[in-house]
Amino acid sequence: MNRRDLLVLAAGLAVAAWLVVRAGYGSLPTLRWWLPVPLGVLALAEVLGARTLRARLAAQRDRRPPAERSSAPVRPVEPMLVARLAVLAQASAYVGAAFVGIWVGVLLYVGPAVSRLQTAGSDTVTGVVGVACSAALVAAALWLESICRIPPGPDDETPQADPVA
Known part of the structure; x- marks a missing residue:
């Protein structure tokens, strides 16, 4: 995923x-602080x-014997699960x-208006909570997507740059 696309959006x-x-x-309804919590x-x-x-x-990549693993056995990961999680991410x-x-x-509107508008104070709190929860979602999604990537194997070649003519 291109992070630039996320920034432009x-x-x-x-x-x-x-x-x-x-x-x-x-004319907007009151913004409650819990709106962005989901x-x-x-x-x-x-x-x-x-x-x-x-x-x-x-655990699956290490292929350690079960005696060396933690007490709980690790189930194999279904490839379709990883694909679905990548799409979710x-x-x-x-x-x-x-x-x-x-x-x-x-926030760009209500932040500067805190001193002159009565409801702008609570809307600013809602905006800050919204930015924090939304940014946390982006960070978690990017991390999940990076985990879903297939690592290069030992037999994979690193791409060589084409010589400039």
Whole structure:
């Protein structure tokens, strides 16, 4: 996944969200601090899944005898599970980047307005929680995606650069 695409998505949605919030802030419903928390819960689930998958893949790659492993036996990893987790990671990274942009756009409007608007203080807290949870989702998704990559084998050649003519 190209991280530049995630940055462009976040930046574009930050500008769009700022314009929307600027145009209709008074008519928006109150932003509660817990609104972005599901993104944080998803990030936590992906971190836990990534840790488990990394441990299972490491144990499978090591091919150690069962007596040397930890007390719990490690089940083999299904290739389709890894493929599904890779797709989940890519989708989560895009969703997280989109929400980072949206919450940054909200913060760009409500942050400077804290002194003059009564509800801007609580909306700023919601925006900070939103950026934190969304950024955590992006980080967890990128980590999960990196774990799902197939490492190069000992027989794989490193690509040689073509000579310049």
